[in-house]
Amino acid sequence: MASDFDAENKYSWYFGPLSREEANDILMAPSLDSGVFLIRDSRTMRGDCVLCVREDAKVSHYIINKVQMGPSGSLPRYRIGDQEFTDIPSLLNFYKKHYLDTTSLIKPAPREKIRAKYDFNGQDEDDLPFLRGEILEVISKDEEKWWTCRNSQGKVGQIPVPYVEKSAIDNRSQFGNRYLAPLSTTMYMYDIDCYSLKYFLFKVKLPAKAVVIQDRIPNAYDKTQLKLLVNEIIMVTKMNVNGQWEGILNDKNGIFPFTHVRFLEDH
Structure with a gap:
C-alpha cells in the first residue's frame, strides 16, 4: 500500500500529550491497517516524542530523542534508533520508504470529532472561534479545559472544552456499532x-x-x-x-x- 500523507503537515500526525494506552486505543481500531501512525509527546522524557505505529495486530512505540548536537542555540536533530534526522518531517519521509519492524508509514491515524454546543467568539488571537453545531477535529488535548482543534476551513486554534461535546460521527464504538463497556475481570x-x-x-x-x-x-x-x-x-x-x-x-x-x-x- 502506498503512503498517503504530507509529512510537512504537523496537524495531520501530531496528537500532543496522549498516553500510551490512548494511542493504543486509537491505532487498534478494527477499521485501521498496518502502517497507520501518530506522534505523541513522551511522558517520561521531557522534550522527546514517540512514534506510535500499527504493525499487524500490535502497536509499536518508538522513542524519538531530541538531540542538541552543537552549541546552545543550534538546531537540534532527531534520533530514532541509530538513524538521525534534521526534523520530524524528514524522519517520517524516510519511514515512508523504509520499514520500522514489519511496516513502513502509510497514513496518520484519524482524528476525534467534536461538536460545538455553544457559540464561541474567542478572546485571544490563539483562540479558534466557532458556532453552535460546528464540527471540529481534535489536534491535541493540551489541558483539561483547553484543547487545540481544527475547523473545516483548516484553521487551528484553542477551544474551551466545556463548549463542545463528542460528535455523533464518533459515537460508534471503535469495534463497530456494538457498545463495549470497560473490561476488568x-x-x-x-x-x-x-x-x-x-x-x-x-x-x-x-x-x-x-x-x-x-x-x-x-x-x-x-x-x-x-x-x-x-x-x-x-x-x-x-x-x-x-x-x-x-x-x-x-x-x-x-x-x-x-x-x-x-x-x-x-x-
Missing part, C-alpha cells in the same frame, strides 16, 4: 468482523494463570512488551479491550497480545 462475547476474530464468553477472576501457545519476540525498541515462549506460564493481571493484555512473566511486568495465551483450566 469479565470479558463478554463480541465479533470484530474486520479481524475475523471472536472473543468467546467466559468469566475470569484476575489475576489468573495462562499458558503461552505461540512464541513472540517483541520489538527491541519497546521495553514494555513481554517476550513469550511456548509453554511458559504467565500471570494475567489485566485484559484491555484493545487486545493488548498485561501480565507478569519471569518477574517482569509487561504487555502482550491476548492471541498468544490460553487460560489454564485450574484458574
Whole structure:
C-alpha cells in the first residue's frame, strides 16, 4: 500500500500529550491497517516524542530523542534508533520508504470529532472561534479545559472544552456499532468482523494463570512488551479491550497480545 500523507503537515500526525494506552486505543481500531501512525509527546522524557505505529495486530512505540548536537542555540536533530534526522518531517519521509519492524508509514491515524454546543467568539488571537453545531477535529488535548482543534476551513486554534461535546460521527464504538463497556475481570462475547476474530464468553477472576501457545519476540525498541515462549506460564493481571493484555512473566511486568495465551483450566 502506498503512503498517503504530507509529512510537512504537523496537524495531520501530531496528537500532543496522549498516553500510551490512548494511542493504543486509537491505532487498534478494527477499521485501521498496518502502517497507520501518530506522534505523541513522551511522558517520561521531557522534550522527546514517540512514534506510535500499527504493525499487524500490535502497536509499536518508538522513542524519538531530541538531540542538541552543537552549541546552545543550534538546531537540534532527531534520533530514532541509530538513524538521525534534521526534523520530524524528514524522519517520517524516510519511514515512508523504509520499514520500522514489519511496516513502513502509510497514513496518520484519524482524528476525534467534536461538536460545538455553544457559540464561541474567542478572546485571544490563539483562540479558534466557532458556532453552535460546528464540527471540529481534535489536534491535541493540551489541558483539561483547553484543547487545540481544527475547523473545516483548516484553521487551528484553542477551544474551551466545556463548549463542545463528542460528535455523533464518533459515537460508534471503535469495534463497530456494538457498545463495549470497560473490561476488568469479565470479558463478554463480541465479533470484530474486520479481524475475523471472536472473543468467546467466559468469566475470569484476575489475576489468573495462562499458558503461552505461540512464541513472540517483541520489538527491541519497546521495553514494555513481554517476550513469550511456548509453554511458559504467565500471570494475567489485566485484559484491555484493545487486545493488548498485561501480565507478569519471569518477574517482569509487561504487555502482550491476548492471541498468544490460553487460560489454564485450574484458574
